[in-house]
Amino acid sequence: MPGFTFTQVVQAPPAAVFAAYADFEHAPDRIADIVRVEVVTPGPVGVGTRFKESRLMFGRETTETMEVAAFDPPHGYELRAVSCGGEFRTRFAFTPEGNGTRVDVDFRVRAARWWAIPFVPLSYLMTGMVRKCLARDLDRLRAVVEGRRRAA
Helix, strand or coil: CCEEEEEEEECCCHHHHHHHHCCHHHHHHHCCCEEEEEECCCCCCCCCCEEEEEEEECCEEEEEEEEEEEEECCCEEEEEEEECCEEEEEEEEEEEECCEEEEEEEEEEEECCHHHHHHHHHHHHHHHHHHHHHHHHHHHHHHHHCCCCCCC
8 A cells, every 4th residue: 555654743732733733624724735625524523524625736726525534632633535546544643752742644545446456556656746745734734833834
């Protein structure tokens, strides 16, 4: 299953980092590439929460429906999306480190439909693009949490 892991340290306590990273509804205020988020399920965020995230990729707007597959504040959460025959899972873990929080991100993709299996080699190429996009998102979130960049 293609994927990658990514780690960063944010100079803020885990509860504050988790709260900012898991605030999906307000992501467009913090991440420039996200155009809008529409929360589909009512109530507080938790396992089963679904939202549609629209973002700019390759100069075009694309929308994916994400589902919260795991939610354990302030320790971590996992997002799941099924698109183009693939299942995409992104797991975030928040661990105290010194005066801050280590954020570990694990991204994986697998064929979710039989007809998508021949496209698995292409997913290896796409993970590089996703890694760059996620790294940019995380850098922007870290800057907001650390107070180096104000939310829009």
